[in-house]
Amino acid sequence: MQDVTRTNWWKRMILRTIAVTLIGLAIIGPLAGTLIWSFAEKWYWPSAFPQQVGLKYWKASLSGQSQVMESLWVSLLIAVIVVVLAMLISVPAGYALARYDIPWKRILLVIFLMPQAFPQLPVFINMTSMFYRYNLVGTVTGVVAVHLVVSLVYSVWITTAAFKSIPVSLEEAAVNLGANRLKVFFRITLPLAAPGLIASSIFVFITSLDEFTGTFFVGAPFIQTLPILMYTASMGYNMQYASVIAVLLTIPALFFMLVLERFLKAEYISGLGV
Amino acid sequence: MATLRIKGLTKTYGQLKALDNVDLTVEEGKLAAILGPSGSGKSTLVRAIAGFVVPDCGEIFLGERDITHERPEHRNTAMVFQSYALWPHMTVYQNIAFGLKLKKKTPEEIAKKVKWALELVDLPGLEERLPTQLSGGQQQRVALARALVVDPEILLLDEPLSNLDAKIRYKLRFEIKKLQKRLNITTIYITHDQEEALSIADSVVLLKDGRVMQAGAPQDIYSRPGDLFVAEFLGASNIVTGKTLRDEGGLYASLGGTRLPVPDDKKENDEVSLILRADEVELTTEKPAESEDYYVLKGILCDQMYLGSRWRYEVSTPEGHSLLVDHDRNLAAHSEIYLCISRDRLYIY
Amino acid sequence: MRLASSKQASSVSKPGKTQRPRGRAGQSNLSGILLVLPALIVLGVLYIYPLISSIIMSFVSEQGIGLYNYRKAINLYWVDIFFTIGITLISLAIVFIISVAIAGYLRFNQWPFLNFVYRLPLFIPFLIAGHSMRVFLAPHGILNIILTRITGIPELPGLAFGWPGLVIAFVWKQFPQATLLILGAFQSVPDSCIEAALNLGSNKFRAIWQIVLPIASPTVLVAMVLTFVSTIGCLTIPLLIGPSKPVMLPVDMSFRITYFNDWGVANALGVISYLLVIGLSFYYLRYMVKKEEA
Numbered sequence: 001m002q003d004v005t006r007t008n009w010w011k012r013m014i015l016r017t018i019a020v021t022l023i024g025l026a027i028i029g030p031l032a033g034t035l036i037w038s039f040a041e042k043w044y045w046p047s048a049f050p051q052q053v054g055l056k057y058w059k060a061s062l063s064g065q066s067q068v069m070e071s072l073w074v075s076l077l078i079a080v081i082v083v084v085l086a087m088l089i090s091v092p093a094g095y096a097l098a099r100y101d102i103p104w105k106r107i108l109l110v111i112f113l114m115p116q117a118f119p120q121l122p123v124f125i126n127m128t129s130m131f132y133r134y135n136l137v138g139t140v141t142g143v144v145a146v147h148l149v150v151s152l153v154y155s156v157w158i159t160t161a162a163f164k165s166i167p168v169s170l171e172e173a174a175v176n177l178g179a180n181r182l183k184v185f186f187r188i189t190l191p192l193a194a195p196g197l198i199a200s201s202i203f204v205f206i207t208s209l210d211e212f213t214g215t216f217f218v219g220a221p222f223i224q225t226l227p228i229l230m231y232t233a234s235m236g237y238n239m240q241y242a243s244v245i246a247v248l249l250t251i252p253a254l255f256f257m258l259v260l261e262r263f264l265k266a267e268y269i270s271g272l273g274v
Numbered sequence: 275m276a277t278l279r280i281k282g283l284t285k286t287y288g289q290l291k292a293l294d295n296v297d298l299t300v301e302e303g304k305l306a307a308i309l310g311p312s313g314s315g316k317s318t319l320v321r322a323i324a325g326f327v328v329p330d331c332g333e334i335f336l337g338e339r340d341i342t343h344e345r346p347e348h349r350n351t352a353m354v355f356q357s358y359a360l361w362p363h364m365t366v367y368q369n370i371a372f373g374l375k376l377k378k379k380t381p382e383e384i385a386k387k388v389k390w391a392l393e394l395v396d397l398p399g400l401e402e403r404l405p406t407q408l409s410g411g412q413q414q415r416v417a418l419a420r421a422l423v424v425d426p427e428i429l430l431l432d433e434p435l436s437n438l439d440a441k442i443r444y445k446l447r448f449e450i451k452k453l454q455k456r457l458n459i460t461t462i463y464i465t466h467d468q469e470e471a472l473s474i475a476d477s478v479v480l481l482k483d484g485r486v487m488q489a490g491a492p493q494d495i496y497s498r499p500g501d502l503f504v505a506e507f508l509g510a511s512n513i514v515t516g517k518t519l520r521d522e523g524g525l526y527a528s529l530g531g532t533r534l535p536v537p538d539d540k541k542e543n544d545e546v547s548l549i550l551r552a553d554e555v556e557l558t559t560e561k562p563a564e565s566e567d568y569y570v571l572k573g574i575l576c577d578q579m580y581l582g583s584r585w586r587y588e589v590s591t592p593e594g595h596s597l598l599v600d601h602d603r604n605l606a607a608h609s610e611i612y613l614c615i616s617r618d619r620l621y622i623y
Numbered sequence: 624m625r626l627a628s629s630k631q632a633s634s635v636s637k638p639g640k641t642q643r644p645r646g647r648a649g650q651s652n653l654s655g656i657l658l659v660l661p662a663l664i665v666l667g668v669l670y671i672y673p674l675i676s677s678i679i680m681s682f683v684s685e686q687g688i689g690l691y692n693y694r695k696a697i698n699l700y701w702v703d704i705f706f707t708i709g710i711t712l713i714s715l716a717i718v719f720i721i722s723v724a725i726a727g728y729l730r731f732n733q734w735p736f737l738n739f740v741y742r743l744p745l746f747i748p749f750l751i752a753g754h755s756m757r758v759f760l761a762p763h764g765i766l767n768i769i770l771t772r773i774t775g776i777p778e779l780p781g782l783a784f785g786w787p788g789l790v791i792a793f794v795w796k797q798f799p800q801a802t803l804l805i806l807g808a809f810q811s812v813p814d815s816c817i818e819a820a821l822n823l824g825s826n827k828f829r830a831i832w833q834i835v836l837p838i839a840s841p842t843v844l845v846a847m848v849l850t851f852v853s854t855i856g857c858l859t860i861p862l863l864i865g866p867s868k869p870v871m872l873p874v875d876m877s878f879r880i881t882y883f884n885d886w887g888v889a890n891a892l893g894v895i896s897y898l899l900v901i902g903l904s905f906y907y908l909r910y911m912v913k914k915e916e917a
Contacts, residue, residue: 030755033765045763093662100655119856122893126673149669210748246751346821359815363837373823
């Protein structure tokens with residue numbers, strides 16, 4: 001009896017180990033490869049590990065005058081502007097969608113989803129041709145506009161959900177005590193919705209930081225965000241630089257998304273119920 | 275059909291003992307009701323029999339077969355769930371046929387068997403309906419048909435009627451009983467409703483905190499509750515607690531000015547509980563003769579409530595307790611009355 | 624932050640129970656519309672207008688208004704159209720199998736390692752997924768470094784820059800989202816429905832296939848539609864890891880613009896990709912309507 005359970009235990013441990021190795025290799029393998037490449041100073045086939053490991057490419061990328069730093073600032077600048085603009089238009093929209101009886105509310109919410117649920121590329125192409133007419137191609141303004149469209153679904157949907165989660169009775173209590181509509185909004189509703197609004201800002205920020213395709217068309221050739229720079233480096237087989245940028249871009253996304261993981265899940269699932 | 279024997283079944287969840295050394299035997303063709311409050315482990319017990327809970331120790335035998343570590347799908351038990359658990363994407367026919375298909379029956383056999391099962395539960399002609407198009411009672415009948423159609427060795431009913439309203443519950447209860455007798459199928463019936471358990475079962479098992487408190491025929495368990503918990507759970511309307519007293523005659527308890535014996539293990543000034551049911555007390559205005567068969571308690575009527583077929587009175591005793599007593603005539607308030615109670619109907623713990 | 628967001632999660636996770644907004648009807652209808660208007664204008668100018676103009680411009684060429692762009696697009700790119708459909712469907716099928724398998728496993732078993740690790744690619748942008756796969760699947764990439772060591776074969780062909788690499792990259796990036804959705808749907812199927820099947824003699828595999836999957840089918844379909852749309856419209860992964868011939872439609876569109884300055888054909892290809900998406904959504908909608916009627 002004892003022996004049977006022991007062999008069973010060993011069998012299960014061995015199966016588990018094999019499964020963990022395979023799953024780990026399949027999912028983490030590609031990411032680990034990129035991470036190792038960012039530290040590889042020399043790596044020639046068929047060595048299992050880089051012949052020379054070091055921070056050379058990280059130092060070169062992060063020194064003040066480098067192209068990577070330049071792109072990083074451009075990316076951050078654009079992302080911050082996009083967050084501010086997105087929140088400015090989404091907070092009123094989200095509040096209205098959560099609180100007011102607006103005709104075709106569901107259809108409106110689905111329309112905001114469309115940029116994420118329908119092929120984007122043709123839209124970017126036509127946006128580019130439209131922006132040519134107004135000299136917006138290759139400008140920060142143009143790129144901000146693209147990012148705004150792509151991230152609008154997150155800002156509108158999440159702010160709507162955030163406002164919906166606040167019971168109307170809390171607002172009515174304040175009105176009942178004599179506060180006017182505006183005061184109620186800024187004193188009661190906004191502070192209560194703040195966590196949701198911050199979550200939504202983070203989504204917009206990350207979306208803007210990672211956006212490639214729209215920037216590729218509208219921003220070319222003057223606006224070089226980090227993803228654009230990374231693409232150029234990767235296509236040019238500058239594996240180390242591309243990998244350094246990939247890691248740079250992944251860290252904040254991974255960090256914020258893990259923090260927001262619970263939120264993200266519910267958001268995805270409930271969003272489909274609309 | 276087979277006899278179910280359970281020996282020393284134990285299951286713990288962390289600190290909580292869901293089942294604590296449970297022994298249970300259900301003879302072939304009998305219906306055993308497992309009765310207990312929520313959290314008493316009755317669901318764990320039935321799920322262990324079905325194989326959804328792996329016990330820490332103990333054995334479960336179905337006939338001569340040890341099924342303790344068998345997979346659920348090989349046990350040949352059939353369970354009816356509290357929530358019915360009908361598959362919403364399948365028609366009534368498909369729901370019932372599912373188990374037969376798994377047994378690799380031919381389409382003709384399946385059609386015949388499904389028809390038989392639907393007639394059994396009195397729902398012929400509903401084959402093509404979806405579960406959502408049925409009433410709660412009908413859904414429960416389909417669930418019953420789905421379980422019975424595979425000729426299980428044992429039928430497990432997990433609070434099958436608790437989601438239905440009282441009238442349908444009452445009706446279905448007797449239908450289940452009739453079906454069970456007709457098919458002569460060993461059955462476990464889980465319920466928290468003592469009336470349901472007493473009316474339907476060949477034997478009742480009372481569970482509390484995972485332990486069997488008492489088991490036996492319904493009449494026995496009702497008329498001879500083993501302890502305070504059992505008596506209370508089986509619907510005692512009066513529970514009076516007091517202290518034991520001592521005089522030259524020995525230890526006793528006092529209620530309604532009458533000397534009552536106390537269990538042997540009591541000492542002076544111990545707590546003692548007296549239990550009597552409202553409908554087992556005779557109420558008279560004349561003082562009855564002393565007798566070996568009954569106790570006579572004294573009291574004053576202080577309040578009354580009309581119940582339709584009878585009156586319920588609140589009687590206060592000289593000791594300051596108040597008792598509920600049923601009587602079929604209207605009596606004047608504040609009159610002095612006497613309560614006659616058969617000696618084996620006054621439980622003292 | 625965490626606490627607050629989880630509170631929110633519970634409030635948004637019940638779409639069926641959203642309370643109707645009280646009061647504020649009638650006169651405030653207008654102010655509600657005014658508040659949504661800025662967002663709508665941004666969306667209209669920057670999204671709807673280009674979307675519509677992509678459809679209109681697809682009919683305009685030097686030959687005037689007509690189907691010239693479409694004829695040219697199909698003549699030049701019919702192989703790529705079929706290639707795109709093929710790659711998308713193969714990826715979709717593999718994503719379906721993997722996500723149903725993982726969701727089915729996690730429905731019955733607790734395995735925190737798997738439950739955590741499968742979500743990782745969800746947080747990795749397409750661009751970085753493409754680059755990482757390029758590093759991983761190249762002829763002298765990480766995978767071959769490992770495989771040559773295990774098998775002892777000195778040279779192995781790379782999977783990158785061919786259709787297998789393209790499919791692998793798509794599946795790797797797309798399966799977590801599908802799994803997340805499907806697992807959520809699987810978990811909302813009550814235990815008793817599954818136990819009823821096991822109790823009647825079904826094994827777990829069959830219970831997933833015949834009971835859980837059909838009950839969860841609306842969400843499974845949503846997951847598949849989302850996977851289909853983001854695969855068929857993706858530019859970065861085909862650029863970074865796909866073969867140079869044939870290519871997927873977004874690559875053709877992009878080349879049509881950057882190398883040929885041919886907006887008409889690019890738009891025609893765009894509309895063709897719309898039609899492919901709408902075609903699939905149509906099946907989805909028809910299925911949902913049928914379900915509603917039943």
